[in-house]
Amino acid sequence: DAGITQSPRHKVTETGTPVTLRCHQTENHRYMYWYRQDPGHGLRLIHYSYGVKDTDKGEVSDGYSVSRSKTEDFLLTLESATSSQTSVYFCAIRESGENHYEQYFGPGTRLTVT
Amino acid sequence: KNQVEQSPQSLIILEGKNCTLQCNYTVSPFSNLRWYKQDTGRGPVSLTIMTFSENTKSNGRYTATLDADTKQSSLHITASQLSDSASYICVVIESGGSYIPTFGRGTSLIVHP
Numbered sequence: 351d352a353g354i355t356q357s358p359r360h361k362v363t364e365t366g367t368p369v370t371l372r373c374h375q376t377e378n379h380r381y382m383y384w385y386r387q388d389p390g391h392g393l394r395l396i397h398y399s400y401g402v403k404d405t406d407k408g409e410v411s412d413g414y415s416v417s418r419s420k421t422e423d424f425l426l427t428l429e430s431a432t433s434s435q436t437s438v439y440f441c442a443i444r445e446s447g448e449n450h451y452e453q454y455f456g457p458g459t460r461l462t463v464t
Numbered sequence: 465k466n467q468v469e470q471s472p473q474s475l476i477i478l479e480g481k482n483c484t485l486q487c488n489y490t491v492s493p494f495s496n497l498r499w500y501k502q503d504t505g506r507g508p509v510s511l512t513i514m515t516f517s518e519n520t521k522s523n524g525r526y527t528a529t530l531d532a533d534t535k536q537s538s539l540h541i542t543a544s545q546l547s548d549s550a551s552y553i554c555v556v557i558e559s560g561g562s563y564i565p566t567f568g569r570g571t572s573l574i575v576h577p
Contacts, residue, residue: 381563390569391569392468392553392566392567392568392569392570393508393553393567394567395564395565398564408564440507440508442507444563452510452513453498453510453565454507454510455507455508455509456507457506457507458505458506458507
């Protein structure tokens with residue numbers, strides 16, 4: 351699992367409340383990613399980071415923000431949760447190096463917005 | 465827009481049988497193609513990675529093929545086991561520095577005893 355943990359693993363929250371999901375890695379990988387996975391869709395990229403304080407948007411970034419103040423932690427924040435953000439969220443890291451480097455995923459966080 | 469299409473959407477087979485899953489993509493320029501296995505409630509786990517020059521790659525009972533000319537890949541599972549029941553996801557990586565993968569929707573495989 352490349353030392354990736356996500357917290358919380360499950361969360362139920364109400365519409366309009368802020369939510370922060372945490373991804374923690376133990377192997378000092380430079381690149382970290384946040385994806386969401388919904389039925390009928392492939393994994394979709396929300397945001398990614400290529401270093402401390404270096405982040406960029408993915409294809410479904412609206413309504414989400416991220417922060418990376420330390421190499422090991424990548425936080426995903428829903429400023430005001432909506433029902434459309436009910437999903438399973440996966441964090442991932444990728445190894446640096448050759449073009450066909452590995453990407454490893456965390457165990458996921460199941461978020462329900464009521 | 466880059467796309468990855470997988471077929472079939474779902475598949476049910478009996479234990480011990482073989483099966484083949486398909487992946488067609490439009491990602492260009494192409495860097496590499498990956499197959500992942502995702503068990504229910506878990507994150508995806510990599511099975512194979514193939515670059516442009518590789519036609520086939522095996523990982524135990526899993527064999528992936530790639531035809532970069534027709535932009536097609538397949539994943540063949542031999543002598544299926546109950547533990548093969550999972551979603552199999554095809555992922556294509558565009559060449560360049562950003563490493564933004566395009567994911568297929570997956571094929572859900574159920575292996576019955």
